[in-house]
Amino acid sequence: MNKYFKWLTFFTGLLLSSAIALADENLGAGDLVRILVYGNPDLTLETRIDASGYISYPLIGQVEIGGHTAKDAESKITTALRQGGFIKQPNVNVFLLESRSKLTSIIGKVNKPGRYPVTHKTTLLDMIAEAGGVAAGGSSLVTVISGSDKKTFDLSRLVNENSNQQIPLLNGGETVYVPTNEVVVGGEVNQPGKYSISDNIRSIADFIVSAGGTNANAADTILYTTSSGGAEVTKSIDIAALMSNNPQAGQNAMIVKPGDKIYVPKAPMVYIYGEVQRPGSYRIEKNMTLMQALAQGGGPSVRGTQRGIKVYRTDDKGSVSKITPALTEMVRPNDVLYVEESLF
Structure with a gap:
């Protein structure tokens, strides 16, 4: 009867523990372990491994099991019990109940971001599923950081390839980052906003087109x-190079990443006043001269003269100077051209 009770106690402990015996995984600081010695229920212990990797065990005192597998820990405790003369043939089992040394952090666009224990080798797909899957607006491009190593994986390709051998395994201690799948397009475009990366929309040129193209005020x-x-x-x-079909230009092939920003600034302007046909503000085209800018305003009126053109120019410090440049000089952003009235 006593022998039956011992066996019952032993197997009941196994069933209640919900633990996983790890033959090839190292235990670490913070892990909660259960230790059972067959036939000696008084030696059953549930404890956490301290920061130094040690536990305090009845009869034998401090035992270092951090950095060792469960099988190694069993061997160390067995040897200590036998050499100490406490039990002639101890049968020791060590189980991991909770792993804190093997937590993987899942952050970014997932439904349940947080830290998740890895009690056995787990695939990247399994871990993301544990975090509730990729949230709306999340990217399929996932970054896994392990120490100084950083790798990016495309979840859609991992699923489509349907090959477990190519799906990365997580051992604990990694950080998995799921970024947003959106790219911000702003400034002088017809439809500024956030646009999602897809198989058909990947380059800078694609996103400019998705935003309705640039408007009349856009810079070059x-x-x-x-x-x-x-x-x-x-x-x-x-x-111009971005939208060029010339493969030598190369710019249109630039592939964006989740979270990137594309901004189209307003074109620099020149302001033309005085005795001109069409006074107002005009866009400065590439390599535009003062003569060309004046032509934008229709040229001098019948009362104006090219000899009476003054330019008010603002420097980097905000100071304004009045100059009389040659008409072949390049226009600068925010120049103010004033055409004076002819005296004759």
């Missing part, structure tokens, strides 16, 4: 902001 360049090495980097890109 766009500002493209992306992240590189954890810092934002902004590049100025010529729109």
Whole structure:
């Protein structure tokens, strides 16, 4: 009867523990373990591994099991019990009840971001499913950070390939980041807003087109902001080259990443007043001269003269100076051209 009771106690402990015996995974600080010694219920212990990797076990005191597998921990406790003369042939089992040393953080556009225990080798797809899946607006491009190593995986390709061997495994300690799937397009476009990356919309040119193209006030360049090495980097890109079909231009093939920003600034303007046919503000075209700017305003009126053209120019400090430049000089942004009245 006593022997039956011991067996019953032993297997009942196994069933209640819901633990997983790990043969090839290391235990770590913060892990909750259960230790059972067959035939010795007084030696059953449920404890956490301390920050130094040790536990305090009855009869034998401090035992280092952090950094060792459950099988190694069983061997160390067995040896200590036998060499200490406490039990001649101890049968020790170590089970992991809760892993804190193997938590993987899931952040970004998932439905349940947080830290999740990895008690056995888990695929990236399984871990994202554990976090409730990718949320609305989330990208299929997922970044996995493990120490100094950073890799990006396309979830849609992992699913379509249907090959478990190519799906990355998580061992714990990683950070999984699911970014937004959207790219912001703003400035002088016809339909500014957020647009999602898809198989058909991946390049800068694609997003400019999706936003309805540039409007009449748009500059000749766009500002493209992306992240590189954890810092934002902004590049100025010529729109003509961007939309060119010439493969040598290369700009139209630039592929955006989730979270990137595309901004089309307003074109620089020149202001023409005085004795001109059509006074007003005009867009400065590339390499425009003062003569060309004056032509935009219809040229001098019958009372005006080209000899009486003055330019009010603002410098970087905000100071305004009045100059009489040659008509072949390039116009600068925010120049004010004033055509004086002819005296004769």
